[in-house]
Amino acid sequence: IDFVSTAITMKGTLSEKSHPPLSADLKKQSIQEVRRSLPIFPFREDLLRAITQHQILVIEGETGSGKTTQIPQYLMEDVSLKLLLIRSGLPRRVAAMSVAARVAEETGVKLGNEVGYSIRFEDCTSERTVLKYMTDGMLLREFLTEPDLASYSVVIIDEAHERTLHTDILFGLIKDIARFRSDLKVLVASATLDTERFSCFFDDAPVFRIPGRRFPVDIFYTKAPEADYLEACVVSVLQIHVTQAPGDCLVFLTGQEEIEACCEMLQERCRRLGSKIAELVVLPIYANLPSDMQAKIFSPTPPGARKVVVATNIAETSLTIDGIIYVIDPGFCKQKSYNARTGMESLIVTPCSRASANQRAGRAGRVAAGKCFRLYTAWAFKHEMEETTIPEIQRTNLGNVVLLLKSLGINDLIHFDFMDPPPHETLVLALEQLYALGALNHLGELTKMGRRMAELPVDPMLSKMILASEQYKCSEEVLTIAAMLSVNNSIFYRPKDKVVHADNARMNFTVPGGDHLVLLNVYNQWVESGFSTQWCYENFIQFRSMRRARDVRDQLEGLMERIEVEVVSSLEDSVPIRKAITAGYFYHTARLSKGGYKTVKHQQTVYVHPNSSLFEEQPRWLIYHELVFTTKEFMRQVIEIDSGWLLEVAPHYYKSKELEDSSSKKMPRKQGKTKDELG
Numbered sequence: 292i293d294f295v296s297t298a299i300t301m302k303g304t305l306s307e308k309s310h311p312p313l314s315a316d317l318k319k320q321s322i323q324e325v326r327r328s329l330p331i332f333p334f335r336e337d338l339l340r341a342i343t344q345h346q347i348l349v350i351e352g353e354t355g356s357g358k359t360t361q362i363p364q365y366l367m368e369d370v371s372l373k374l375l376l377i378r379s380g381l382p383r384r385v386a387a388m389s390v391a392a393r394v395a396e397e398t399g400v401k402l403g404n405e406v407g408y409s410i411r412f413e414d415c416t417s418e419r420t421v422l423k424y425m426t427d428g429m430l431l432r433e434f435l436t437e438p439d440l441a442s443y444s445v446v447i448i449d450e451a452h453e454r455t456l457h458t459d460i461l462f463g464l465i466k467d468i469a470r471f472r473s474d475l476k477v478l479v480a481s482a483t484l485d486t487e488r489f490s491c492f493f494d495d496a497p498v499f500r501i502p503g504r505r506f507p508v509d510i511f512y513t514k515a516p517e518a519d520y521l522e523a524c525v526v527s528v529l530q531i532h533v534t535q536a537p538g539d540c541l542v543f544l545t546g547q548e549e550i551e552a553c554c555e556m557l558q559e560r561c562r563r564l565g566s567k568i569a570e571l572v573v574l575p576i577y578a579n580l581p582s583d584m585q586a587k588i589f590s591p592t593p594p595g596a597r598k599v600v601v602a603t604n605i606a607e608t609s610l611t612i613d614g615i616i617y618v619i620d621p622g623f624c625k626q627k628s629y630n631a632r633t634g635m636e637s638l639i640v641t642p643c644s645r646a647s648a649n650q651r652a653g654r655a656g657r658v659a660a661g662k663c664f665r666l667y668t669a670w671a672f673k674h675e676m677e678e679t680t681i682p683e684i685q686r687t688n689l690g691n692v693v694l695l696l697k698s699l700g701i702n703d704l705i706h707f708d709f710m711d712p713p714p715h716e717t718l719v720l721a722l723e724q725l726y727a728l729g730a731l732n733h734l735g736e737l738t739k740m741g742r743r744m745a746e747l748p749v750d751p752m753l754s755k756m757i758l759a760s761e762q763y764k765c766s767e768e769v770l771t772i773a774a775m776l777s778v779n780n781s782i783f784y785r786p787k788d789k790v791v792h793a794d795n796a797r798m799n800f801t802v803p804g805g806d807h808l809v810l811l812n813v814y815n816q817w818v819e820s821g822f823s824t825q826w827c828y829e830n831f832i833q834f835r836s837m838r839r840a841r842d843v844r845d846q847l848e849g850l851m852e853r854i855e856v857e858v859v860s861s862l863e864d865s866v867p868i869r870k871a872i873t874a875g876y877f878y879h880t881a882r883l884s885k886g887g888y889k890t891v892k893h894q895q896t897v898y899v900h901p902n903s904s905l906f907e908e909q910p911r912w913l914i915y916h917e918l919v920f921t922t923k924e925f926m927r928q929v930i931e932i933d934s935g936w937l938l939e940v941a942p943h944y945y946k947s948k949e950l951e952d953s954s955s956k957k958m959p960r961k962q963g964k965t966k967d968e969l970g
């Protein structure tokens with residue numbers, strides 16, 4: 292790759308010469324020494340004093356300064372503060388688990404005792420737990436059981452700068468309860484972004500700044516745009532490995548598939564180069580990675596080798612890996628995008644923001660002067676990237692949070708205290724969708740159905756599908772499908788060197804009706820095998836994903852009792868199961884017309900994903916689980932339905948006229964327009 296030779300340097304506060312220990316040396320230090328070496332440590336007393344003096348405090352500090360791991364420990368160690376429980380809300384599952392594990396280690400307790408974590412479908416806490424790391428989504432759900440968070444004395448909204456949907460809603464709720472719970476301490480921790488806004492939102496709460504400690508980072512751009520950034524990443528890593536001084540490397544990609552592909556490519560090329568190059572330790576990190584694999588990224592690099600961590604933007608601010616000197620940034624991230632007119636939500640790979648790019652570059656300068664290689668031109672950085680990332684609340688479906696807020700008795704959503712209010716249409720559409728699902732009545736009040744739906748920690752459509760299974764007497768099957776959908780896209784294993792075998796194995800699971808039923812079939816066969824690992828191996832099924840599906844299923848089944856749904860099995864064909872799915876996902880209906888699929892309500896062109904069992908069959912009516920935009924708008928996980936069912940499950944939403952055979956009608960819309968419309 293041809294990088295522009297004159298580098299632009301991101302200023303650091305430390306000079307290149309003062310050489311700090313690299314990661315291998317760090318490991319030799321005791322845990323307490325490491326703790327004392329963190330930038331936050333000299334401010335321990337000041338920080339504790341500020342927390343004592345103020346009810347709400349915004350804490351700003353560069354990523355890796357110790358906010359997430361140290362502040363709760365300082366609070367626990369301080370006897371003058373009488374603590375009940377501290378909870379720390381983080382935007383990501385992986386971060387919650389990994390940080391809790393780290394803090395348990397630092398405090399010398401077993402994970403799940405004094406220090407624990409709680410993420411969706413996984414609770415690792417006990418009665419002894421005083422420090423609980425949880426995702427922001429879980430913290431939000433906590434309001435359902437304890438609206439004033441009475442058993443907690445400190446709440447930390449961590450990674451506030453990420454501005455996830457849940458974090459944004461938490462801001463409003465916590466600001467509200469802080470008014471009448473004067474004993475509650477609220478800490479808002481953020482990287483060095485946007486802190487003035489947080490302070491302003493919390494009625495001018497003071498900002499405690501932890502001075503950054505950073506080495507300069509040289510930034511390189513490519514001369515010309517890169518057509519294939521995955522390939523460019525692989526080449527850049529190898530270039531660095533061969534030409535640059537020791538130091539580990541961090542690569543930012545957008546998701547699991549890309550990361551796995553990149554790791555495979557790197558390993559393959561290293562194998563070919565053999566002993567001509569030094570050892571390269573290639574490690575992936577992304578949200579669905581099993582926790583034992585996650586832990587590996589923190590283990591020290593063997594002497595003489597170089598570590599390369601291939602990550603999603605989880606490594607941007609949530610996780611800090613010591614020893615990184617080189618960063619490779621292709622400049623993309625995967626983002627949710629939502630069209631409030633059509634209600635279509637889609638995951639799209641888009642250029643990241645300049646703020647993101649700068650955070651990424653900053654990761655190279657934590658332990659020594661570093662280098663960041665941007666796989667795009669300086670021109671693109673300036674002209675094609677947004678300044679900051681748009682808060683999630685402005686680009687997502689709000690069904691879930693609207694349902695939650697309604698169940699908390701917050702009826703006037705238009706006047707809810709949002710830091711950045713969502714677009715009006717999005718809010719209205721969420722209300723309409725909940726109405727169509729039967730969760731709200733025509734006055735916008737929560738129905739009994741809505742109340743039960745809110746009890747399940749899943750999206751409204753999935754909740755509705757589960758609840759509808761009661762009526763169709765197939766809750767056993769639908770629970771399994773719901774669990775399998777939640778570990779989405781990581782069930783089938785397809786190693787590069789055994790593609791044919793893997794695809795054959797997958798074909799063997801095919802049953803009529805569609806992908807949901809294939810997932811059900813896989814699960815049931817696994818149950819019959821006695822949850823066997825060997826069975827998974829032989830059938831190219833990922834054992835870990837199955838184990839997770841089983842956990843999710845168990846938890847959902849546990850909740851069924853609470854919302855009084857009897858768990859029974861459908862003894863007939865798959866019709867009741869597909870009807871229950873339709874009852875939840877009737878919004879996601881597509882119809883075949885003139886050789887292609889269009890969504891029913893908005894006539895958007897969509898395509899069956901090539902991995903689908905219905906790819907060749909092309910049934911007239913389909914329901915899809917989700918849309919993914921790669922080269923086209925793909926429907927992932929589809930089932931065949933009968934259009935008559937739509938009138939049965941959603942009579943207030945579909946009119947029979949809309950569902951008439953349309954082959955004679957004109958379809959005026961041009962193809963290939965979806966991208967713009969979703970943009």
Ligand code: ADP
Nearest residue numbers: 354355356357358359360361389393589611613
């Ligand atoms: P901040 O929240 O300010 O970004 P953190 O508290 O996450 O900072 O990180 C402080 C230090 O703890 C970093 O040096 C990081 O490498 C280390 N650390 C965090 N999690 C782990 C882990 N799971 N294993 C090893 N080190 C970790």
Ligand code: MG
Nearest residue numbers: 358359608609
């Ligand atoms: Mg942090």
